[in-house]
Amino acid sequence: xxxxxxxxxxxxxxxxxxxxxxxxxxxxxxxxxxxxxxxxxxxxxxxxxxxxxxxxxxxxxxxxxxxxxxxxxxxxxxxxxxxxxxxxxxxxxxxxxxxxxxxxxxxxxxxxxxxxxxxxxxxxxxxxxxxxxxxxxxxxxxxxxxxxxxxxxxxxxxxxxxxxxxxxxxxxxxxxxxxxxxxxxxxxxxxxxxxxxxxxxxxxxxxxxxxxxxxxxxxxxxxxxxxxxxxxxxxxxxxxxxxxxxxxxxxxxxxxxxxxxxxxxxxxxxxxxxxxxxxxxxx
Numbered sequence: 367x368x369x370x371x372x373x374x375x376x377x378x379x380x381x382x383x384x385x386x387x388x389x390x391x392x393x394x395x396x397x398x399x400x401x402x403x404x405x406x407x408x409x410x411x412x413x414x415x416x417x418x419x420x421x422x423x424x425x426x427x428x429x430x431x432x433x434x435x436x437x438x439x440x441x442x443x444x445x446x447x448x449x450x451x452x453x454x455x456x457x458x459x460x461x462x463x464x465x466x467x468x469x470x471x472x473x474x475x476x477x478x479x480x481x482x483x484x485x486x487x488x489x490x491x492x493x494x495x496x497x498x499x500x501x502x503x504x505x506x507x508x509x510x511x512x513x514x515x516x517x518x519x520x521x522x523x524x525x526x527x528x529x530x531x532x533x534x535x536x537x538x539x540x541x542x543x544x545x546x547x548x549x550x551x552x553x554x555x556x557x558x559x560x561x562x563x564x565x566x567x568x569x570x571x572x573x574x575x576x577x578x579x580x581x582x583x584x585x586x587x588x589x590x591x592x593x594x595x596x597x598x599x600x601x602x603x604x605x606x607x608x609x610x611x612x613x614x615x616x617x618x619x620x621x622x623x624x625x626x627x628x629x630x631x632x633x634x635x636x637x638x639x640x641x642x643x644x645x646x647x648x649x
Contacts, residue, residue, distance in 0.1 A: 378613055379404035382455040384448065386410045386438055386496055387415040387465025391565035395602030396462055397511060399467075399610050405460065410436035431459070438465045438492030448499040457507060460613045461500040463493045463537075464515040468567055471531040471574035473641070482529045489533035496545055497555075504553045510615045512555040513547075514541045515605075517628060520559055522633020526572070531561035532561075538624060545622030554621040556612045561628025562590050563600040595630030604629075 372593035383400045383603055387393045389411035392610045401407040401424060408416040409431065417433035424431040437448050452458040470481055493514055504510030519527065520534035538557055545555040562568060564587070576586050611617055626632075 367603060375402065375404055377403045377616075378460075378610075379553065381405040381453060382408070382457050383460035383462070383613070384408045384410050384434075384451060384458065384500075385462040385464055386436060386492075387461075387483055389413040389420055389433075390609050392559075392560065392563060392602060392605050393464040394420055394464070395606040396464060396609050397431060399603070399606035400426060400460065400462075400478075400613065401431050401612070403610060405613075406430040406432070409433045410447060410517050412437045412467070412579060412623070413496040423559065436465075436513070438496055439465075439488050441495045444495040444499050444587045448496070448503060452503045458488060458500060458503045458510065458626075460511050460513075461496060462513045462515065462609055463496045465489075465492055465496075466533070468513070468571050469527045472573060473526055473638070474528045477528060485529035486533050486536075488579040489530065494540060501520045501548060501553070505548065505551045508551045508553075510548075510553045512541075512544070513609050513612045514538075514554065514557045515609075516541075516557045516624070518559050518628050518631065518633050521624075522635060525636065525638050529642065542623070544620045549621060554612075554617065556617075556620055556622070557624045558605065558608050558612070559626040559628070560605045561600055561626070561631045562594065562607060563602065565602075569575045593631060593634070594628070598629065600627065600629060 369542050378400060383405040385393050385397045385407060386560055388397045388409045396408050407420050411417040412435065414435035421431045421433035434447055437443050448458060467485055469485045475551045497512060500512055514537050516537045517534040523531035523534045541555055541557040548555055572586050573581065575581055608625050
């Protein structure tokens with residue numbers, strides 16, 4: 367799934383790592399990369415059967431991986447999961463907050479309460495729950511690394527996904543705030559803002575954008591590729607290697623920082639055209 371990150375196979379030996387939302391896509395790539403560097407990596411995902419199958423597959427490759435069910439929108443479940451991991455393994459050294467959901471592509475004026483609440487609850491509040499639970503453990507240890515996965519949308523919002531933009535912007539603010547609060551305890555808190563990687567997550571959002579723009583998926587893929595200065599879509603390993611660096615001993619003087627990994631793409635700022643009016647206007 368991913369190429370090994372730079373560094374030795376024992377660089378993260380004895381480190382216990384939780385990656386949330388990691389039964390597939392970018393999160394799974396992060397799990398594999400951390401495990402290849404020697405960490406015991408935990409796939410923490412609400413899709414417990416898929417998480418267990420992937421953990422078994424990676425364990426069959428000689429990697430130290432296990433699966434746990436985790437719904438990041440449930441604060442009590444988050445606290446319990448993180449405490450269980452710490453108690454069982456004696457520490458919690460790395461937490462990568464990757465869990466999140468995309469948004470139905472729609473303008474703000476048509477964005478309903480339920481969709482707004484769903485995206486904020488899982489993507490932002492879920493990250494808060496996990497940061498809080500990890501922070502309590504790492505504060506006692508006086509050590510640890512937290513990496514929050516945001517998005518280039520957090521820095522340069524795209525049209526038609528306001529809830530997602532706001533949630534990911536909040537993740538950056540949460541990162542910077544926690545970095546200040548945890549610095550005295552030797553805990554480093556940083557964020558990664560991925561650019562376009564063709565995951566199931568991106569595929570779903572792009573299908574909606576293709577429909578709204580009236581273009582094919584192939585045309586959209588090429589349109590995005592052409593906007594990326596380095597001329598290609600991202601790979602799982604591009605994001606996983608950045609995360610691995612932030613979690614490694616090679617990073618000993620970064621906290622509250624945001625790394626954009628996007629092939630040079632800063633964001634998508636195109637304004638959509640007017641929408642046809644569907645309501646009648648009475649005079």
